[in-house]
Amino acid sequence: MIPLDAQIRAVLFDIDDTLVDLGTAMARAVRASSAEFVPELSEQEWDRLCWGFQADPEGYYDAFLRGELEFVGQRVARARLAFASVGGGLPDAQVEGWNAAYESEAQRHWQPYPDVLPVLDALDASGIRYGAVSNNVESYQRRKLDIAGLSRISVLVGTDTVGVPKPDPRIFQEGVRQLGFSVSQTLYVGDNLLVDALGATQAGLPALWLNREGLAAESVDGQRWDGPQTSTLAELPEFL
Structure with missing residues (x-):
């Protein structure tokens, strides 16, 4: 793990293959x-x-x-x-x-990964706000979160919320706006190296790559990730 330097006050998560399996x-x-x-x-x-x-x-x-x-x-x-x-x-x-x-x-079969509910409990206990930014329409992803037992995630930004998908900076920035903190105070966590980790960084957010599969830190277009990564959300509180 590589510690984050920023003072994190909020967290935005990807949904598919990050929160929901x-x-x-x-x-x-x-x-x-x-x-x-x-x-x-x-x-x-x-x-x-x-x-x-x-x-x-x-x-x-x-x-x-x-x-x-x-x-x-x-x-x-x-x-x-x-x-x-x-x-x-x-x-x-x-x-x-x-x-x-x-x-x-x-x-x-929409279910959260085993490490999701404990980390949300930890964020709640620490007073850290959280939400989700997803590359699917908001209504479909809201239903997915609710069925998966993640209705406590009230802030949700989909591709139709601002009319653009990740890695466009505007979709990340809308999630930041809804959480109420600055981009430098809002950590983004997702499984896709190009769309999530690199995309959030280019939008100004500190990012944590959730690398559950132990993939190489290089995207399909040759961009390399030198930032923090983890194989499990259980380690997220240590970054914060």
Whole structure:
């Protein structure tokens, strides 16, 4: 760990794969909703399909953030690419049913990581305010937080709140404004090196990279992270 120099009075969190274990929810939802659209698969093939859906190698979610695809459209595009990797397909006539089954199953598995509730308790005890900034629309992420038992996070900024996604500085700065402190007093914590850690830093916030997977400290476009990082939110109070 590398200590933070700033006097932190508030914390902004990313949501997906930072507070909520979206990866597990997605994998379980894909498996539960997709068996009829792919041939009988081995465990290795299921792992490949789920990885392809989550990794989104063609950048369909980024296309959604740019306004080029609808939310459901990017999900279906990811599913079709993942199904094709194991010899399956998703017919147009069955897209609506598959999407409904996927969404229902995903919501059943929206859960916080085990280190989340204890760290929120610690922040509450210390009088440190907190909120969330997410690259999805505010209403959808509010529902996700509530289902995951995180309704105490009252400050929430989504892509539609200010009309831009991360790493645009304005979305971070709106979260700071709602918490009521300066950018230098508001720590940002997220799992994505480029969008969260580097994006928040470029917006003027001190940032902590939540590196749960032990990834290399270099982003996809070659930018390197030399700031603080941690593998668990349990260490967050020590930074503060």
